Amino acid sequence: MAExxxxxxxxxxxxxxxxxxxxxxxxxxxxxxxxxxxxxxxGTGKTLAxxxxxxxxxxxxxxxxxxxxxxxxxxxAIQIEQVIRDMGTGYKTNVVYGGRSGSQDRRDxxxxxxxxxxxxxxxxDHLRRQAFDPSFISTLVLDEFDKSLExxxxxxxxxxxxxxxxxxxxxxxxxxxxxxxxxxVGLNNPGRINYLHEAVSKLAVKQxxxxxxxxxxxxxxxxxxxxxPGIIFCNYKDTINGISDFLKxxxxxxxxxxxxxxxxxxxRALIKFRNGTHQLLLATDLAARGxxxxxxxxxxxxxxxxREQEFTHRNGRTARMNSDGTAYVLSRKNTSLPDYMPKLxxxxxxxxxxxxxxxxxxxxITGGKKDKISKGDIAGMFMKQAGLKPFEVGNIEIKxxxxxxxxxxxxxxxxxxxTNNTRVKKKxxxxxxx
Numbered sequence: 001m002a003e004x005x006x007x008x009x010x011x012x013x014x015x016x017x018x019x020x021x022x023x024x025x026x027x028x029x030x031x032x033x034x035x036x037x038x039x040x041x042x043g044t045g046k047t048l049a050x051x052x053x054x055x056x057x058x059x060x061x062x063x064x065x066x067x068x069x070x071x072x073x074x075x076x077a078i079q080i081e082q083v084i085r086d087m088g089t090g091y092k093t094n095v096v097y098g099g100r101s102g103s104q105d106r107r108d109x110x111x112x113x114x115x116x117x118x119x120x121x122x123x124x125d126h127l128r129r130q131a132f133d134p135s136f137i138s139t140l141v142l143d144e145f146d147k148s149l150e151x152x153x154x155x156x157x158x159x160x161x162x163x164x165x166x167x168x169x170x171x172x173x174x175x176x177x178x179x180x181x182x183x184x185v186g187l188n189n190p191g192r193i194n195y196l197h198e199a200v201s202k203l204a205v206k207q208x209x210x211x212x213x214x215x216x217x218x219x220x221x222x223x224x225x226x227x228x229p230g231i232i233f234c235n236y237k238d239t240i241n242g243i244s245d246f247l248k249x250x251x252x253x254x255x256x257x258x259x260x261x262x263x264x265x266x267x268r269a270l271i272k273f274r275n276g277t278h279q280l281l282l283a284t285d286l287a288a289r290g291x292x293x294x295x296x297x298x299x300x301x302x303x304x305x306x307r308e309q310e311f312t313h314r315n316g317r318t319a320r321m322n323s324d325g326t327a328y329v330l331s332r333k334n335t336s337l338p339d340y341m342p343k344l345x346x347x348x349x350x351x352x353x354x355x356x357x358x359x360x361x362x363x364x365i366t367g368g369k370k371d372k373i374s375k376g377d378i379a380g381m382f383m384k385q386a387g388l389k390p391f392e393v394g395n396i397e398i399k400x401x402x403x404x405x406x407x408x409x410x411x412x413x414x415x416x417x418x419t420n421n422t423r424v425k426k427k428x429x430x431x432x433x434x
Contacts, residue, residue, distance in 0.1 A: 035190035042316035076290025308340035
């Protein structure tokens with residue numbers, strides 16, 4: 001195991017000079033209580049808020065899983081694991097989730113991580129198979145707990161709790177007030193941290209009234225908004241696919257994100273959205289919580305959700321961490337809005353230029369962290385071997401066994417031809433466009 005880092009060293013590595021008030025309070029409440037309920041809006045740093053006191057409970061001498069974090073979706077589980085890796089704690093961490101090879105999970109956890117992150121179904125499956133000894137797990141975090149209940153994981157969560165005989169600390173988090181903690185969780189007089197009143201003040205919610213053709217209205221709205229990163233929310237994948245066909249005809253680059261897609265395609269959509277290959281993401285409510293995306297300047301409700309809770313979570317994807325942003329509601333004339341909808345300001349959108357195609361494309365590299373490959377190695381390969389300038393190499397993401405890099409489209413063929421089948425460190429890699 002690597003050297004265990006102090007909290008000061010972790011914060012320095014993350015580039016954080018001071019925790020926000022919610023994170024400071026979480027440090028105190030979680031450490032002092034056997035049970036804690038943490039309520040805070042999306043984008044306020046809940047993950048770090050529960051991770052710091054969790055890491056403080058770990059014992060470097062114990063070579064078994066000591067903390068278990070349950071997340072309702074694969075994306076959120078992956079995001080939490082990445083945050084822990086970015087912290088550089090010195091403790092091994094692994095993530096397990098449905099849609100990933102079970103045998104790969106088992107290989108990963110042969111050498112036990114101190115922290116295991118996973119979705120309810122996959123964690124419950126590993127417990128049934130006795131893939132690891134649960135008796136050393138003393139801390140359990142149920143992140144976005146209400147979402148796990150909402151999408152039907154109650155049975156698995158009961159099974160998980162019943163399998164952990166030596167739990168001493170439980171932390172439940174949510175970005176909404178609208179749930180009750182079921183009796184099976186076993187929380188008695190938990191400490192409470194509630195920052196939901198700290199809703200982001202720089203969010204503007206406006207209505208765009210269009211003609212009968214919503215697609216043309218969407219195109220006009222995007223033209224007026226301009227080239228900014230944003231998410232278009234829909235209720236159904238068929239709607240998303242219809243919008244996608246429409247945008248393709250207009251050569252507007254975009255990614256898709258909904259439950260029916262393969263996990264690999266969802267992950268790559270987020271990677272390309274983060275690195276600027278796509279400025280737009282067409283998504284269902286799966287993207288309303290628990291995904292790692294860059295600062296988003298706007299969202300558009302192409303279809304309104306059925307409940308106010310989802311409306312709030314969608315809006316929470318923009319205007320995060322004191323940034324400003326706008327949520328637009330797209331509607332035809334004389335269309336009645338849901339009862340939960342507040343009175344909306346009318347957006348005056350007109351003019352603008354056709355959206356410019358992205359200047360970036362994304363390359364896939366068959367080597368990652370397990371090959372000791374760093375971001376510097378990737379950048380060096382493209383600048384030294386392929387002759388790209390620093391400004392022609394964009395965002396780099398290193399995964400366990402692969403990497404992704406955005407490069408300027410004008411250098412695509414040169415970048416591939418000069419780097420494919422070459423070596424990074426001691427690893428021979430393949431390079432291809434995603």
